Every structure is written in C-alpha cells, then in structure tokens.
Amino acid sequence: MGRRNEITRWRRKLAVRLTQFVIVAVLLLAWEFSPAWLLDDFLWSRPSAIYSQTLAWLARGILVGNAAITLECVLQGLLFGGLAGILLGLFAGLRPAAAELINRPIEALFAVPKIALIPLFILWFGIGVYQHVIFTSVVVFFFFFFSVYNGVRSVPVALRNALSMTGASSAQAVHILYLPASLGWMIIALRLAMPYAFVAAVSTEVIASTSGLGNLVKNSASMMNSAGMFSAMFTLLFVSMISSGLVNVLARKNRWNLEQLEE
Amino acid sequence: MLADAPTTAKRDRTAREQPTLEFHSVSRTLASLPVLQSIELEVECGSFVALVGPSGCGKTTLLNLAAGLAQPDEGVVLYNGVPLLKPNTNAGYLTQDDALLPWRDVLSNIALPLEVKKVDKAVRTKAARRIIQKVGLVGFEHHRPAQLSGGMRKRVSLARTLIYQPATLLLDEPFGALDAQTRMLMQNELLELTRELGLTVLLVTHDIGEAIAMADRIILLTARPARIVEVVDVSEADKRDIREEREHTLFSHIWNHLAEQSQIRG
Amino acid sequence: MATVQTPRITHGLKDRKAHSTLWRQSVVVGAILLLWQFGSGTVLNSYYLSTPAAVVRQIGAWVADGSLWPNLAATLMTTAAGFAAAAIVAIPLALLISGSRFLDDVFSPFIFAAYSMPKIILAPALILWLGIGRAPAIVLSAVTAFFLVFFNLYLGLKTIPGIYADTAALMDASPLDTAFKFRLPAAAPYLAVGLSQGIIYAFHGTVVGEMTASNTGIGYLIIFAGSKMDSTGVMAGICIVAILAVSMIYALARTQRFFNSDRGDFDVG
Numbered sequence: 001m002g003r004r005n006e007i008t009r010w011r012r013k014l015a016v017r018l019t020q021f022v023i024v025a026v027l028l029l030a031w032e033f034s035p036a037w038l039l040d041d042f043l044w045s046r047p048s049a050i051y052s053q054t055l056a057w058l059a060r061g062i063l064v065g066n067a068a069i070t071l072e073c074v075l076q077g078l079l080f081g082g083l084a085g086i087l088l089g090l091f092a093g094l095r096p097a098a099a100e101l102i103n104r105p106i107e108a109l110f111a112v113p114k115i116a117l118i119p120l121f122i123l124w125f126g127i128g129v130y131q132h133v134i135f136t137s138v139v140v141f142f143f144f145f146f147s148v149y150n151g152v153r154s155v156p157v158a159l160r161n162a163l164s165m166t167g168a169s170s171a172q173a174v175h176i177l178y179l180p181a182s183l184g185w186m187i188i189a190l191r192l193a194m195p196y197a198f199v200a201a202v203s204t205e206v207i208a209s210t211s212g213l214g215n216l217v218k219n220s221a222s223m224m225n226s227a228g229m230f231s232a233m234f235t236l237l238f239v240s241m242i243s244s245g246l247v248n249v250l251a252r253k254n255r256w257n258l259e260q261l262e263e
Numbered sequence: 264m265l266a267d268a269p270t271t272a273k274r275d276r277t278a279r280e281q282p283t284l285e286f287h288s289v290s291r292t293l294a295s296l297p298v299l300q301s302i303e304l305e306v307e308c309g310s311f312v313a314l315v316g317p318s319g320c321g322k323t324t325l326l327n328l329a330a331g332l333a334q335p336d337e338g339v340v341l342y343n344g345v346p347l348l349k350p351n352t353n354a355g356y357l358t359q360d361d362a363l364l365p366w367r368d369v370l371s372n373i374a375l376p377l378e379v380k381k382v383d384k385a386v387r388t389k390a391a392r393r394i395i396q397k398v399g400l401v402g403f404e405h406h407r408p409a410q411l412s413g414g415m416r417k418r419v420s421l422a423r424t425l426i427y428q429p430a431t432l433l434l435d436e437p438f439g440a441l442d443a444q445t446r447m448l449m450q451n452e453l454l455e456l457t458r459e460l461g462l463t464v465l466l467v468t469h470d471i472g473e474a475i476a477m478a479d480r481i482i483l484l485t486a487r488p489a490r491i492v493e494v495v496d497v498s499e500a501d502k503r504d505i506r507e508e509r510e511h512t513l514f515s516h517i518w519n520h521l522a523e524q525s526q527i528r529g
Numbered sequence: 530m531a532t533v534q535t536p537r538i539t540h541g542l543k544d545r546k547a548h549s550t551l552w553r554q555s556v557v558v559g560a561i562l563l564l565w566q567f568g569s570g571t572v573l574n575s576y577y578l579s580t581p582a583a584v585v586r587q588i589g590a591w592v593a594d595g596s597l598w599p600n601l602a603a604t605l606m607t608t609a610a611g612f613a614a615a616a617i618v619a620i621p622l623a624l625l626i627s628g629s630r631f632l633d634d635v636f637s638p639f640i641f642a643a644y645s646m647p648k649i650i651l652a653p654a655l656i657l658w659l660g661i662g663r664a665p666a667i668v669l670s671a672v673t674a675f676f677l678v679f680f681n682l683y684l685g686l687k688t689i690p691g692i693y694a695d696t697a698a699l700m701d702a703s704p705l706d707t708a709f710k711f712r713l714p715a716a717a718p719y720l721a722v723g724l725s726q727g728i729i730y731a732f733h734g735t736v737v738g739e740m741t742a743s744n745t746g747i748g749y750l751i752i753f754a755g756s757k758m759d760s761t762g763v764m765a766g767i768c769i770v771a772i773l774a775v776s777m778i779y780a781l782a783r784t785q786r787f788f789n790s791d792r793g794d795f796d797v798g
Contacts, residue, residue, distance in 0.1 A: 012631075012634075015631070016631065016634040016635050019631075019635045020635055020638070020639075023635070023639075043657055043658055044658075100553065100554070101553070101554065101557050104554050105557070105558070105561075108771075108775060111729075111771075111774045111775055111778050112767070112770060112771045112774050112775075113732065113733040113736045113737070113770060113774060115649070115733070115736060115737050115740060116736055116740070116748065116751055116766070116767050116770045116771075117767060118740070119740075119751050119752055119754070119755030119763045120755075120760070120763050120764070120767060122755060123576070123577070123755065123758060123760050123763060124577055156360060156362065157360075158358045158359075158360035158361070158362035159360075159362045159364070161327075161330075161332055161356060161358070161362070162356065162358075162362040162423075163379075164332060164350040165330060165332075165350050165351070165352065165354065165355070165356045165424075166352065166375060166376040166379045166380075166427075167350065167352035167379060167380070168379045172379055176364075176375070176378070176379070177364070180364070180366050195645055195647075198647055199647040199648075199649065202647040202649060202650055203647070203649050203737070206649050206650070206652060206653070206741060207740065207741060207752075214647075214649070214650065217650055217653050217654075218652075218653045220653070221653030221654060221656060221657050222653070224657070226657065229653060229654060229657070233646075233650055233654070236646070236647070236650055237642065237645070237646045240645050240646065240647070241642060241645050244645055
C-alpha cells in the first residue's frame, strides 16, 4: 500500500514538473515566434536575442560585475543596518522608558514608503555607492530593530528574574541571556530583510546611480536595448532568488533555537 | 495544636539572633490597585515559613519584595537588618517556571551564578558537579533542558540556586507543575536539603498539605489586598497527620480559611 | 528590572496611563521639531534639511499655485486604480489556485519567483512600453498590491478547515458558488488583512511609479524638487507622503477594529 502511494506521489510530481516545463516552453516559443504586429521586436525583444545578449555580456563580465556591485550593496546594507537595528533594539528592549520614547517615531518612519527618501539621501550623500549603502542600511534597520526588540521583550519573566537574582550586570545580561535569546529573532529579521534590502539597493540604482544591475536595466531601456533590459532583469531575478534561498536554508538550520525558546 | 496566633507575625525575640527577613508595614500597589497592605512579617534564621492564601492574593508580589526584585511603596523590607534595595544575591529564588537557558546544557546552567561572579571555569565546573551529585542528576551534565523531564528540570533549577550557597531560599509554588508523585519526592528532598544546609526558607504555596508537611510556621493571607490574618505554628503531630492522611483540624482549619477568602475574592 | 504580577486593570485606568505616554511623546515630537527649526541653518547647513517653517510655506505655495491638488489627486487615484486592479485579479486567482492541489503545485513557484523580483525594475520596461505618465504608475501599483492581496488570501484559503469545501460538495454546489459562497466568506479575515496591506502597498507602488516613470503625482514632485537640489521641496513632498501613509494605516486600523468588534469570536472550528 505504501509502495502504491509512493508511485502516485512520484507520478504527481512528474505531472507537475512536466506542466510547468510545458508552460514555460510555450511562453518562450510564443514570445520567440510571435508576429511583429503583436510583439514589437524593438520593445519586447525575443528570447534568442536576450540569450545572445546575455552571453555577450557574460563574456565581457558586465553581468557579473554589476551583479557583484548590487550584491555588495545588499550585504553591506544588511551588515550596517543589522548592527544598528540590533543595538538599538537591545537598548529599547532593556530600557522600557527609552522604548516608550523612540518606538513610536520609528514605527511611524517605517510606515513611510522609504523610496520617497531617496532624493533626500541623494541631496545629502550624492549618487555614489556611499549613498546606496546608507539607504539600504536604513531600510534594513527597521527589521532588525523590531525583531530584536520583540526578542528581548519576549524573554520569559522567570528567566529575567532568575538572572537578576544572580546579580548580573546589564552587559552580562545581554551577553548571557538577551543575545542568545534574540538569535532566532535575528534570523527571522534576516529572512524578512533580505528581499527588501535587494529592493532598496536596486531602487537607488534605478533612481540615480552609475552602476549595479538596477542601473543596467535603466540604461538598457533608455538606449532602447530591450534585449539587454530583459537580460539584466532576469539576472536580477536569478541573483535575488539565490540569495533569498540561501538565507532560507540558513534559517531552517537554526529553527531549533527558536523552538527551544517556546518552552 | 493551634498556637495562640496574634494577628501580626511579630514574636518575642528572646534569642539574640537577627531575623533573616523582616517586613515592616509593607504595602505595595500595582496599577493603582492595592495588592499588599501593612504586612508585618519576620522570618527567623533557619526557619521554614509557608505563605498560604487564595489565588491572586499577592503572594508572588510579597515574594518578589522579599527577593528585592521590587520595592515596597510603603514600609521597608529588611534582610539581616539591612534594607533591601536591589535583587538579593544571598537568596535563591525558585519559581514554577524552570527559568533555564534552553541553549545551554545542565552543567553550564547550574554554573551560571558562578559564571556571573566571574569565577574561574575549572572551579565552577567542579562546584557544579558537586551540586549535581547532591541533587541526584549525575549522568545528565550535558543534556539540554528540553531533554529532561519536569522533575529533573526542577532539580537543575534547584541546583542552580544552591550553587552559590545562599542563606535563604524563596520558593514560589515551585512544584506546582509536577505530577503528584514527583512533587512528593521533591518536597522530601528539598526539606532534607534545607535542614542539611540550615537554610531559611520562605515558601509560597496553595497546597495546604505541602505547607503543613514542610513548614515550621504557616502564615495565612487574605484575598487581595492581602493582609496577614493568622500565623500558625505547625507541630509534629500536624505533620504526622498529613503523612498518614488522617482527618485532623489544622488542615481543615486552613482549608476553610482559603475557601472563605476565595469567596470574598469572587 | 522589577517584574511583578499585574492584576487586571480596568479600562479607565488604562486610558489614563496612555494619556500620559501620549503627552510625553508629543513633547518629544515637539522637541524634534524645535531642534529641526533652529538647528538647520545654524548648526547644520539648511541645504540638508530645510526647516519646518520653510516646508510649511512650500506646501502653502503649492496649494496656492494650484499644483498640490492635481498631483495629490493623481497619487490617490493611481493608488485606488492599482489597488482595484490588483484585487480583481488576485481574488479569483487565489481562489482558483488554492482550490486545486495540482494548480497550486504548478503555479505557486512562478508566483513566488515573481514576488521576489524588485517591482521597481519593471519601471524602465514600463516606460518603454507605455511611455512616461500615469499608466506605468498604475501598473506598478497594481503589481505591488497584487502579491499582498494574493498571498494573504491564498494562505488563508489553505488554512481554513476543509469542512467548508466539503459542505459545498455535499450540497452539490457549482464551482463558482463553492468559491464565492463557501470558501471566500470562510477566509474573510485573511482577505481583510490582504486588502488592508494591499492598499498600503498600492500606495508604495504608486510612489515608486511616480518617482521613476511619471510626470504627475507627489512622487514626481519629490523627484522634480530633487533634480533642482531643492531640499525644501523634497522635504515637503516627503512630509505629504508621510502624512498620507500614516493616515492610511490609521484609517485601516480603525476600520479593522470596528469590524473585529462586531465579529466577536471567529471560530473556525
């Protein structure tokens, strides 16, 4: 009986994969061979053209180079925004009086579409990489702040009391209790922040910059190079999916930490 | 069997010993509602005192004040004659929740208080192992709390409070979450340990049998706002009756008091 | 780090405590505004932040010369249009895909993949296809909002117990009836969340679209001021966006609370 279920499951998976493959194939073929009056070559390009453009760019290192620039911005943004969020989250979590003052403004700022701030950041920091990283950090900050703040607040009262009774200083408490307790929350923040960090980095690149995948898309479009535009877009999709996937794998490996805290 | 109980817990101090814990006219209000009212309390050195009252009457608040985790709004709490202004590191505090760090093993959980005091690692590991032997957890040093039963986790908590050799133990319904058999086992072990180490103990419980079996004195609290309404000395006869589960008057006296107070609370 | 048990507090007392916090926070906001006003120009070059007074004046000027209202209207209408389009597509799609295991397995990977693409990257393409104007902004708004409405409803439909679909089957209901009369009402709370988030993200998408591919709207005003290095204009635009965003969230929270109080306990079995 189990064997039969196994076969059915395997067959269902095959059917699903086959259908997906067919869908993608049909779309690609339709795209490639549709008549000019339906899909203007100039505006929409063809898969074949996109393919050759991609190869050409790969050979010249343009795709990899720009992808690296975008990735670097994302990683630096995660690093600095993460650090700032963790530090401030710890501070607010440990000092409820301070939290009352700063939480509302931070929540309000979070509600504003951050992209509206880009022109302001450009005024302050110019259009270089410096500005990209700062903007990405600001976007990332919020995720880590809220996660760590909640992580600290959700430490059970009994644990907090037990640690007080040992006479631990604030620094010791952070090191022994709050940081390990917040680890699970920080990983959640990383998972959430990753796609947003990407969006932030790409947004600055599109609006004003001279490098990166976002900029590549914009430039190609403005030069009417639709094949290049799609090439860059697909590269971006690919890179974004890989990095999100990696973070998810990392998160799953650490799930035990969060579950243990549910005791 | 029932001693003449004054309505305050003050006793004639013939011995020159300083009471370990004293509450003088202590009141505590939380969120504009009075929780404790004019509590007068003395716990003698080496004695085992139980606090019994209906649920939610403020027993835990009282214990928190005794631990120094909170400050009274009125009155003063003295520990060994000195006002208690911050968490009392000479007291061990055991609650119903285990309060163990889930990401550390048994050994490092127990050694935690010494780690905070920056004791050398070798020294504290040795101390931890000694305590582990005392509470009967040998072989489980490197287990994580999640891998232990409720009773064993309770022993780890106990070991952690004992490792820095406190003079006083504050217990907040510590065995509430355990099954009946484990509970009885732990009660006996705890009693032996406290006698052996000469600890002063303040136990909060709603289990009357537990209070009678373990304590020298039982303090009865009213419903919120809690006042001390009666103090009872527990005699050996009372304890024997509990052990042998005989019908007797101390148990029903306290039972009736609780029932009355629970009704008042509504 | 005093931690004690808190007895239940009555409603009136909670209000009083909230008021004192509100007062304290207003003081903080007031302090920030004062710092902004007097710090900028003296400690900090007014180029960076402008001043609250100048920002208010700018907004007043915009109202006076009639440039605020058309742009504001454009932003709001784009948001509404994008949201409507997103909802119209997302709701049936969510019902369809979550209803069939096979369709779910086949199509969810595509939808998840599309979701992980930064929507702003569509902007250059949209300019190429639709030209600069309101249309790209509406499309961006719709695409951004779509995923939120879709995912919330989709996950909600997958979470509700099978009893709803089973009951429909027992009554021999048509697929359309099953979807709209049984499953959708059962997933109503999830739909509500999806729609609220959808509106907010439609607004975000609108701003993105206006900043990259449009020539009207508040987003465009910000970019335009930015290109002139006009920090006052930029700050004024940001303030308007902030006010819109916060009001939207506040209004939605109020509406949700209103509906939730009527609902009572939503017992899903």
